[in-house]
Amino acid sequence: DTGVSQDPRHKITKRGQNVTFRCDPISEHNRLYWYRQTLGQGPEFLTYFQNEAQLEKSRLLSDRFSAERPKGSFSTLEIQRTEQGDSAMYLCASSLPNRGYTFGSGTRLTVV
Amino acid sequence: AQTVTQSQPEMSVQEAETVTLSCTYDTSESNYYLFWYKQPPSRQMILVIRQEAYKQQNATENRFSVNFQKAAKSFSLKISDSQLGDTAMYFCAFRPTGNQFYFGTGTSLTVIP
Numbered sequence: 001d002t003g004v005s006q007d008p009r010h011k012i013t014k015r016g017q018n019v020t021f022r023c024d025p026i027s028e029h030n031r032l033y034w035y036r037q038t039l040g041q042g043p044e045f046l047t048y049f050q051n052e053a054q055l056e057k058s059r060l061l062s063d064r065f066s067a068e069r070p071k072g073s074f075s076t077l078e079i080q081r082t083e084q085g086d087s088a089m090y091l092c093a094s095s096l097p098n099r100g101y102t103f104g105s106g107t108r109l110t111v112v
Numbered sequence: 113a114q115t116v117t118q119s120q121p122e123m124s125v126q127e128a129e130t131v132t133l134s135c136t137y138d139t140s141e142s143n144y145y146l147f148w149y150k151q152p153p154s155r156q157m158i159l160v161i162r163q164e165a166y167k168q169q170n171a172t173e174n175r176f177s178v179n180f181q182k183a184a185k186s187f188s189l190k191i192s193d194s195q196l197g198d199t200a201m202y203f204c205a206f207r208p209t210g211n212q213f214y215f216g217t218g219t220s221l222t223v224i225p
Contacts, residue, residue, distance in 0.1 A: 031211065042116070042203050042215030043157075056211060091157070100147050101213065103157040 004104035006092050012110045013082055020078045021107045025094030032075050033101065034067055035091040036060065043091055049075060082111045114139050116206050118216035125194045126224050132179075133189045133219045135204030146180065146187045147205040147213070150198075157203070163187065194223045 005024040013019050025032045030051050035043035046065070048056040051072035061067075064082075069075040079086055089108050093101035115138045125131035137146070148160040163171045163180050170178050175195075179188045187206075191198055204216040 033211070033213075035213075040217070042205075042217050043213075044215075045212045048211050050211075058212075098145070100145075100159040100162050101157075102159070103149075105156040 004092055004094050004102050006090075006104035006107050008107055009105065010108045010110075012112060015084060015111050016081055018078065018080045019082060019109065020076055021090055021092075021109075023075045023077070023092030023094075023104060025074070025092070026102055027073075029094035029096055029102070030072070031095045031097065032069055033093045033095070034075070034077050035093065037089040037091055037106070038087075046077075046090075079109075082109075084111045087111045114206060114208055114214045116204055116214050116216040118204055118219050120219045121217070122220045122222070124222040124224055125191070127194055127196060129194055130190060130192045131194055131221065133191075133202050133204075133221065135187045135189070135216060137185050137187065137204070137206045137214075139185070139206065139208055141208040144206060144208040146178075147207070148176070148178070148187075148189045149203045149205055149215075150200045151203065151218075152197075152200040160202070161189065191221075196223050196225060199223045 007022045032049045034046040037043045047067050049069040064080045067077045089106045091106045092104045095101045117136045144165045146163045149157045151157045161173045175192045177190045201218045203218045205213045207213045
């Protein structure tokens with residue numbers, strides 16, 4: 001287990017299309033987080049899972065966004081009807097309680 | 113509201129010299145954690161150092177150390193003996209009770225050979 005994996009690394013999509021990203025956390029980490037990072041900014045919290053339960057959602061997570069972690073292992077983040085404003089780096093992180101995050105390399109989304 | 117402020121968008125330092133990156137935060141909570149993360153160009157974020165607010169002793173990790181001033185809500189990062197590989201974006205992060213991290217806008221550090 002070499003860390004947090006995210007797939008794909010890059011995604012270019014046309015406005016209005018749906019996209020789905022995958023995150024595989026470190027296997028013993030029960031906590032999983034999704035963040036969004038735009039150019040020149042720090043990461044912004046989107047949502048958090050403890051095992052399979054989605055415990056927190058940011059107001060940034062509009063109804064076009066949905067995240068799942070069905071078996072408490074990998075997670076998916078889906079964006080429906082993408083807009084140009086969705087262009088960003090989407091970061092996944094995992095952790096144990098009260099520890100720092102381990103981040104994945106991110107998925108860079110470009111909506112054209 | 114929980115906020116993190118990094119007032120230095122860009123900094124540079126000569127190789128082998130020491131540099132300090134500043135960070136302030138705002139919270140009403142008494143128990144929390146503070147972190148510095150490093151994000152090299154086009155690479156993933158890496159945890160540099162971590163500090164628990166209830167600990168008075170400043171955290172140290174090799175060439176990296178912090179100056180944690182709880183009353184002033186200040187959490188600066190000192191990098192000693194700067195190396196070329198330290199060139200990166202540095203983010204200060206704050207985690208109150210709960211699970212959400214709050215990040216600053218980052219400081220871009222360039223180490224000059």
